[in-house]
Amino acid sequence: MNWDAWLPLLVILSSLLPGLIIFALAEERVRLRTVLNLSGALIKLALVGWMLWGVYNGNHYETRLALLPNLDLVLRAGPLSLFFVTLSAVLWMVTTVYAIGYLEGSPHRSRFFGFFSLCVTTTVGVALAGNLITFLLFYELLTLATYPLLVHRGTEAARRAGRTYLAYTIFGGALLLLGTAWLYSITGTLEFAPQGGFLNGIGKEHHPALIIIFILLIAGFGVKAALVPLHGWLPKAMVAPAPVSALLHAVAVVKAGAFGIVRVVYDVFGVEFAADLGVTGPLAWLAAFTIIYGSLRALFQDDLKRRLAFSTVSQVSYITLGVAIAGPIATIGGVVHLVHQGLMKITLFFCAGNLAETLGIHKISEMNGVGRRMPWTMAAFTIGAFGMIGAPPIAGFITKWYLGLGALEVGQDWVIFVLAGSSLLNAAYFLPILHRAWFQEPPDAWPEEHNFGRKETAWALLLPPVLTAILALAVGLLVTLPFSPLEWAKLIAAREFYQP
Amino acid sequence: MNADIYAILLLLVVAWPLLLAIPALHSRLPWSRHLAIIPAAMLTVLPGDASLELSWLLFGTGFAVNSETRWILLMTVAIWFTAATLSKPSMRDHGNHATPFFFLTLTGNLGAILATDLISFFSFATLMGYSFYGLLIQDSNDEVRRAGRLYIIFLVVADLLLFEALLLAAFTTEDLRYEAVREAMAGASSLQFYLWMVLIGFALKAGVWPAHLWLLATYRSVQRSTALLLMGVPVAMGLLGAVRWLPLGEFDIQGTSEVIQIMGIVAFLYAAQKLIRRPALKILPAWITIAVTGMFIAALGAGLAHPAIWRQYEYLSYPFIAFMGILLATLTFFTSRLQDSPQSINLPSPRMAAFHLWVARCFNTLQRWTKESLFGFQSYWSSTWLKTLKQIQRMLDWQKPEGFVGEWSARITLFVLVGLALAWLAA
Numbered sequence: 001m002n003w004d005a006w007l008p009l010l011v012i013l014s015s016l017l018p019g020l021i022i023f024a025l026a027e028e029r030v031r032l033r034t035v036l037n038l039s040g041a042l043i044k045l046a047l048v049g050w051m052l053w054g055v056y057n058g059n060h061y062e063t064r065l066a067l068l069p070n071l072d073l074v075l076r077a078g079p080l081s082l083f084f085v086t087l088s089a090v091l092w093m094v095t096t097v098y099a100i101g102y103l104e105g106s107p108h109r110s111r112f113f114g115f116f117s118l119c120v121t122t123t124v125g126v127a128l129a130g131n132l133i134t135f136l137l138f139y140e141l142l143t144l145a146t147y148p149l150l151v152h153r154g155t156e157a158a159r160r161a162g163r164t165y166l167a168y169t170i171f172g173g174a175l176l177l178l179g180t181a182w183l184y185s186i187t188g189t190l191e192f193a194p195q196g197g198f199l200n201g202i203g204k205e206h207h208p209a210l211i212i213i214f215i216l217l218i219a220g221f222g223v224k225a226a227l228v229p230l231h232g233w234l235p236k237a238m239v240a241p242a243p244v245s246a247l248l249h250a251v252a253v254v255k256a257g258a259f260g261i262v263r264v265v266y267d268v269f270g271v272e273f274a275a276d277l278g279v280t281g282p283l284a285w286l287a288a289f290t291i292i293y294g295s296l297r298a299l300f301q302d303d304l305k306r307r308l309a310f311s312t313v314s315q316v317s318y319i320t321l322g323v324a325i326a327g328p329i330a331t332i333g334g335v336v337h338l339v340h341q342g343l344m345k346i347t348l349f350f351c352a353g354n355l356a357e358t359l360g361i362h363k364i365s366e367m368n369g370v371g372r373r374m375p376w377t378m379a380a381f382t383i384g385a386f387g388m389i390g391a392p393p394i395a396g397f398i399t400k401w402y403l404g405l406g407a408l409e410v411g412q413d414w415v416i417f418v419l420a421g422s423s424l425l426n427a428a429y430f431l432p433i434l435h436r437a438w439f440q441e442p443p444d445a446w447p448e449e450h451n452f453g454r455k456e457t458a459w460a461l462l463l464p465p466v467l468t469a470i471l472a473l474a475v476g477l478l479v480t481l482p483f484s485p486l487e488w489a490k491l492i493a494a495r496e497f498y499q500p
Numbered sequence: 501m502n503a504d505i506y507a508i509l510l511l512l513v514v515a516w517p518l519l520l521a522i523p524a525l526h527s528r529l530p531w532s533r534h535l536a537i538i539p540a541a542m543l544t545v546l547p548g549d550a551s552l553e554l555s556w557l558l559f560g561t562g563f564a565v566n567s568e569t570r571w572i573l574l575m576t577v578a579i580w581f582t583a584a585t586l587s588k589p590s591m592r593d594h595g596n597h598a599t600p601f602f603f604l605t606l607t608g609n610l611g612a613i614l615a616t617d618l619i620s621f622f623s624f625a626t627l628m629g630y631s632f633y634g635l636l637i638q639d640s641n642d643e644v645r646r647a648g649r650l651y652i653i654f655l656v657v658a659d660l661l662l663f664e665a666l667l668l669a670a671f672t673t674e675d676l677r678y679e680a681v682r683e684a685m686a687g688a689s690s691l692q693f694y695l696w697m698v699l700i701g702f703a704l705k706a707g708v709w710p711a712h713l714w715l716l717a718t719y720r721s722v723q724r725s726t727a728l729l730l731m732g733v734p735v736a737m738g739l740l741g742a743v744r745w746l747p748l749g750e751f752d753i754q755g756t757s758e759v760i761q762i763m764g765i766v767a768f769l770y771a772a773q774k775l776i777r778r779p780a781l782k783i784l785p786a787w788i789t790i791a792v793t794g795m796f797i798a799a800l801g802a803g804l805a806h807p808a809i810w811r812q813y814e815y816l817s818y819p820f821i822a823f824m825g826i827l828l829a830t831l832t833f834f835t836s837r838l839q840d841s842p843q844s845i846n847l848p849s850p851r852m853a854a855f856h857l858w859v860a861r862c863f864n865t866l867q868r869w870t871k872e873s874l875f876g877f878q879s880y881w882s883s884t885w886l887k888t889l890k891q892i893q894r895m896l897d898w899q900k901p902e903g904f905v906g907e908w909s910a911r912i913t914l915f916v917l918v919g920l921a922l923a924w925l926a927a
Binding site for chain 2: 392
């Protein structure tokens with residue numbers, strides 16, 4: 001075993017070890033905890049950067065540990081897995097800074113940051129998983145790592161949300177386990193196979209069973225990806241602290257679900273085989289329905305985080321839609337949205353957190369004139385919101401562009417109308433927020449204002465959304481640069497999905 | 501002139517106002533609004549064509565200035581300079597929240613003019629359109645908010661339609677520069693769909709009838725400096741967009757082009773009949789704008805029907821938009837001055853009063869002349885129609901006694917026609 005073979009495991013350990021140490025730290029060891037958090041995040045970033053360069057140049061990194069006879073724990077760094085790992089590593093770093101500012105002075109921070117590190121560890125495990133059993137293992141660990149974060153505040157609402165979350169995700173996990181076991185009984189392998197999945201050449205007598213397995217796996221992953229009607233936990237989970245919401249919606253949980261769907265369609269079934277089975281069409285329709293449904297529900301929410309939660313329900317399904325359209329260009333659009341949606345949504349949640357922490361604003365109806373009081377926060381929010389609408393040149397435009405072109409490429413013109421309808425609804429629920437914030441007169445007093453001197457809020461709270469907003473803009477503007485998310489998504493499509 | 505200097509200037513035209521949108525910067529500079537326009541003004545007066553390729557930006561963007569673009573640039577600079585000078589003192593305050601929108605709208609406007617491809621045009625036009633909303637509703641009263649709401653709804657729908665058109669164009673050709681798209685779309689199977697998306701999209705943006713509601717509402721409610729910009733920002737850019745995006749001069753699109761021409765003429769006539777009813781002074785420029793844009797749409801329809809003629813006279817469309825913009829902006833300026841005069845000018849100087857009187861008299865004469873000519877034409881038209889109708893009536897009266905023939909006229913006609921057809925076939 002050489003150095004390269006340990007790299008995927010080291011990436012996992014870079015957040016796992018600091019997390020375990022943080023659990024043991026006393027509450028008052030603030031500095032050490034911060035050092036551990038940030039150094040873990042930096043080491044992870046450095047390792048991911050190293051692997052990115054290697055994979056770009058054609059290297060492979062794989063850690064294989066024996067788990068059971070014929071079943072190994074496999075961590076493999078390919079273009080697709082690194083795409084998700086990079087997103088997690090970058091946004092974990094930013095969210096850690098934000099969480100340090102957000103939780104300053106609050107109780108149980110060691111517990112929080114311990115689970116926070118575990119959450120990222122499991123997300124990276126999901127991303128690097130080289131077979132379905134490893135994926136499943138980390139996927140379930142992710143559920144367990146996020147639950148304590150969700151109920152961190154300990155309120156009745158938080159506990160209720162936590163229970164709902166557990167009920168949904170354990171049900172989803174059970175479906176996944178069933179589907180995986182059934183699949184293993186048919187194929188005898190669970191190893192992800194780029195370029196056509198591992199079901200190619202399987203006998204026709206298994207096709208009905210495979211259709212049911214596909215439904216089981218998609219339903220299992222669909223819970224975390226918030227596909228309608230399995231989305232109920234997500235709007236309730238917005239009671240969590242803002243850094244957790246940001247992580248749930250942009251990096252960890254919903255993305256793990258969407259990533260699972262990508263894996264099932266491309267690396268388990270293979271997109272052509274899935275299309276032959278006739279399962280991609282209904283999946284595309286389900287994704288389209290979720291996109292519109294989520295936007296419609298978002299339209300009627302006064303609670304800002306709840307509106308953003310329904311927006312996530314809608315936006316994450318772009319990934320599923322891109323995959324289910326089953327064409328190279330649409331796949332690029334879907335895969336690149338893993339990153340694009342992450343950047344835009346984390347910006348919006350950070351901003352929502354800033355409004356709550358600085359002025360006590362939780363509802364949209366309380367946001368009149370807030371742009372004058374917190375211009376930088378609202379400028380970041382504006383970029384995120386316009387990105388979600390799909391205004392050029394922000395990241396969301398690139399996604400919609402590729403999804404639209406991909407749909408035209410494979411003759412599924414109806415998708416264009418779904419995209420247009422979604423954009424229209426996004427405009428209908430984001431523009432009134434911006435209007436209130438920028439053009440309405442501010443009230444005489446804010447619900448619960450905290451004083452930060454001449455600054456609009458604490459630096460640790462302000463810098464992360466500004467940075468992610470700039471990134472959301474930059475990935476749209478500099479879309480053709482070699483390491484841009486779009487170029488990497490093209491690399492994924494070329495190397496893993498649609499090699500000529 | 502040195503190409504590098506031109507390249508820097510082209511970049512500055514867009515980047516400089518964008519930079520000035522940062523409050524910390526524009527609040528420290530005196531006359532920042534005027535300063536923001538200087539690179540564009542310089543580009544207007546410098547001789548020769550120039551272009552700048554930015555292949556790393558977006559999907560590969562570029563800026564260019566040539567003799568055609570220069571007309572639009574000239575109009576834009578003139579209108580923005582006047583608007584900057586006329587903006588209310590409160591808007592010039594450093595802490596005014598509408599100021600960044602001024603710079604962002606300007607950036608979008610100049611970028612759209614200089615853009616060399618569809619995506620760049622769309623991106624800058626989007627920036628311009630949404631930022632302009634901030635300028636529109638800076639006087640936050642109910643009327644202004646209503647107008648703003650109407651504007652934003654039209655804008656969102658227009659942008660969606662143009663995005664769809666953009667997708668169709670990108671699906672047809674990888675090269676999204678104007679000329680390439682024109683050529684590619686002329687032979688595309690999705691031509692009709694593209695054509696209507698572009699037309700409706702830009703008609704909504706420019707306030708062309710029947711999508712003129714937002715234009716009326718905004719003219720009615722916004723302050724003078726913003727009303728001035730209405731002509732230079734959404735209307736002129738809407739028309740410019742239509743000229744650049746449509747496959748004009750490439751392909752004879754029969755059928756659709758006639759419909760477009762008729763719609764343009766109807767828009768013109770509709771606005772004209774509104775004008776002769778002497779609308780409120782403040783919305784007079786709005787109706788003239790609607791009439792002019794109607795004429796322009798009719799011209800575009802003619803261009804789609806006769807590509808050779810369009811190619812011959814295309815160069816006139818840019819100065820037309822520019823002159824129209826400047827004339828209508830001037831009109832807006834004077835009408836709003838007249839409108840405001842009792843409140844804003846307590847004691848007008850005799851010279852100014854005489855000038856106002858002269859302008860008012862000119863308008864009255866123009867209106868009277870239009871009314872007389874149109875009503876004269878209308879009376880001739882109606883008398884001719886009445887005469888024809890009477891003749892038809894007489895013919896019907898004449899047929900009445902012939903009960904059998906009247907009752908069986910349709911069948912007899914059919915019989916005769918069938919007979920003629922059979923005879924023709926036999927021959």
